[in-house]
Amino acid sequence: MVDGASRENLLNYARRLSADIKADMDWHSSGHGSGGYWTVANHAALSKVMAKSAAALEFLRRYAGDESSWTHRANAIYDSKGDGQSLESGAHAVGDLLEEWINQVESGANEILGERQWSEVSLVGTDIMSQVRRLLEEPRSHPAAPIVLCGAALETALRSAVDAHGLELRNRPSVAAYTSALRSAGLITAQDVKDIEMCAGLRNSAAHGQFEGLSPERAGLMEQMTNLILRRLADIQLVQGDFPGRG
Structure with missing residues (x-):
């Protein structure tokens, strides 16, 4: 929620x-x-x-x-x-x-615009990322598995953020399109974009079977970066400081 x-x-x-x-x-x-x-x-x-x-x-x-x-x-x-x-x-x-x-x-007769979408961000942070943690702690798990799951969590959270703010996509739905929409709206920083692009590149390598550069260490880095981005997205949910009296 x-x-x-x-x-x-x-x-x-x-x-x-x-x-x-x-x-x-x-x-x-x-x-x-x-x-x-x-x-x-x-x-x-x-x-x-x-x-x-x-x-x-x-x-x-x-x-x-x-x-x-x-x-x-x-x-x-x-x-x-x-x-x-x-x-x-x-x-x-x-x-x-x-x-x-x-x-x-x-x-309960009405809801705040975007409330359901933000519940998805919360679910990603608590449910999907806990699955990532379990995979990382499993010695027999291939590093591609948690990396791909992190990528899915990231895409879900980005899509929910775009939907919650009613943003329009210039291209077909994708991590890049969601990131561009959020950046154009001033909701994420240039550094956020770089972090997302890094995670997306690692996810694409794992998803396409390019396992040469993958390792448990890189999978752990992917988890850390994804959690940071999810927290950043949570910070821009319903309350962004765009009205006085916050806190």
Whole structure:
């Protein structure tokens, strides 16, 4: 599963964002039954509301999904100024939508975008790599076996990271294509790319029967490098520091 602390940080940030949007608003009755609109006292407060609303809309796009009904409704209600009431009324409604999204995520009725994909990264780190460790500890195991398994774990984790962030591939699915997409999005470093390419090259040698340069030592190095890359990918899962209040 996705790291519980990261998930809670994400939802706590959404709660604060919703509260901040509505914090300085006052309700003005129109004098006709229950009609009225939300407003703030001055331009500085309005600027804050607009900035927080923009952050909320981007949050829903990122974590509820660009094509989700949550994102579509939030954009529509904000653009229409709360169905013509006031800019603040539209922002207030966005805050209400954000709160309801949080409630549904916590109840299990909705999920955070990418959550299932990140569970695959966790599975790779705990299950597949434990199989690699057992192979390395088996004296009769050929070094190609753990190397190929590390390569499979790496490809699965890279694919999950690409899917979780909704990235598009420029070429057919492969380790190289996944790596390129993540690098273009600024999610991994140039050094990460070099490490991944090194592991992919070793995996290809083992998979194609080129055993001359393989050894238990190189298989052990492959395990170490793969674990480092998996931890790096885990660091960019749901919480990347792209919202304040992390930790």
